[in-house]
Amino acid sequence: MMLLRKILFPFSILYGLITSIRNFLFDRGVLNSYSFEIPIIAVGNLSVGGTGKTPQIEYLIRLLSPTYQVATLSRGYKRQSKGFILANATSNAAILGDEPFQFYKKFPSIQVAVDANRKNGIEQLLLQTTKPKIILLDDAFQHRKVKAGLYILLTTYGDLYCDDWMLPTGNLRESSSGAQRANVVIVTKCNPNLSVMEQNEIRAKLKLASHQDLYFTSIGYDACIFDEDKTMKVSQIKPISKVLLAGIAKPTPFFDYLKNETDVCLTFPDHHHFSESDIQSIQQQALEKIIVTTEKDYVRLKDSALVKQLFYLPIQSQFLSESEQFNATILDYAVKKMANK
Structure with missing residues (x-):
């Protein structure tokens, strides 16, 4: 290379x-x-x-x-939609892109929009009944x-x-x-x-x-991992055998924070779209183990067959x-x- x-x-x-x-x-x-x-x-x-x-x-x-009143405007990288979209209750990661959908789920008081044409996106936001x-x-x-x-x-x-x-x-x-x-x-x-x-x-x-x-x-890195209903301390899950999964640009620090010598670390490209074959492969490697992923990957995987064993680790700057x-x-x-x- x-x-x-x-x-x-x-x-x-x-x-x-x-x-x-x-x-x-x-x-x-x-x-x-x-x-x-x-x-x-x-x-x-x-x-x-x-x-x-x-x-x-x-x-x-x-x-x-x-x-x-804050609004975020992203292009919505790798989303399966086009044009201006303002996030609402029907939105998902496929429509918005993983990062905007993450913003929408974490911060319900803000407006989250996507548009590759940022000028048009700003103009559309300023036409909303609630203006940012x-x-x-x-x-x-x-x-x-x-x-x-x-x-x-x-x-x-x-x-x-x-x-x-x-x-x-x-x-x-x-x-x-x-x-x-x-x-x-x-x-x-x-x-x-x-x-x-x-x-x-x-x-x-x-x-x-x-x-x-x-x-x-x-x-x-947060001291806990989360799913939709449960919270577990990192100190509790770090010693146990698990699968760590990351589809981000530089996953090494994420793995290093959580892994032990028995863990399986799975790496995918940044913003990866997980196919059914990907999900099946992950299931075969995880079996009954918990799967810990990044928050960005979680929003793309939480509606998959992995959901019952899937957790995410939040981060902050x-x-x-x-x-x-x-x-x-x-x-x-x-x-x-x-x-x-």
């Missing part, structure tokens, strides 16, 4: 040139970006997959929803037809965008210079004990502008420090944007 990526290096240069021209045209106003009076916060990355967008969106929902006060754009850093008021860029510890290269040789969707559009940069999936010295080394590598704020977060400063930045933006309407 690495050899193939190196062979494809000329295509990376071409891809980088195309994305740079596109960004130049948006920056110069040749291609239109549409702004809205409502506060819009975009969360995204420069690389493909696995930077922790979902727990970061959930962090923002928890921060904002006690005060404001704040919209969170999920995975929209490259969606430049909409100009958000605040951009949060995520980059993973150990896989920083400044150390990466353009697709297909690397994993970048656009040049690392695109980071200049961000108001806030968050280094995700850090060791919770990351030293201040190492944080400063990363800060020096990223070379952020004076107007950009930098934060560091880790993934916090946790700031290593300065969470109060981050919260203040988000809340101040919302207040000032609303005051200027």
Whole structure:
């Protein structure tokens, strides 16, 4: 795979040139970006997959929803539907996509919408009887037809965008210079004990502008696993033989948190659509054992034949420090944007 990526290096240069021209045209106003009076916060990355967008969106929902009517707008990756859809009681993961459906199930007070055309999605949300006060754009850093008021860029510890290269040789969707559009940069999936010295080394590598704020977060795993009715402590299930199942971009930390030497670890592609043959194979390997999966996978599997033995492990984004400063930045933006309407 690495050899193939190196062979494809000329295509990376071409891809980088195309994305740079596109960004130049948006920056110069040749291609239109549409702004809205409502506060819009975009969360995204420069690389493909696995930077922790979902727990970061959930962090923002928890921060904002006690005060404001919040809506999330995603494209609904791999959903079996098209156009604008506002989640309701008939929605499922196939219609919305796994991550938006997860938002809908966890946060019943918010509005959850999907639309690949983010401009149209925002316009449709603003036509609803209950209009959102704040919209969170999920995975929209490259969606430049909409100009958000605040951009949060995520980059993973150990896989920083400044150390990466353009697709297909690397994993970048656009040049690392695109980071200049961000108001806030968050280094995700850090060791919770990351030293201040190492944080400063990363800060020096990223070379952020004076107007950009930098934060560091880790993934916090829950102390319990859940199904629709039951709760079990991780300390109880960790010693027993079980099946661990993950269809996410980087599953190793999930497995490491739960596994013992007798466990079976099953890995599937990110956003994997589980077929009947997949379900049968999982059943054959699990037998009567419990199956623990990620929250994102659970919403796609909970209506399958696995449901009686299926549990999920929630995660949250946790700031290593300065969470109060981050919260203040988000809340101040919302207040000032609303005051200027």
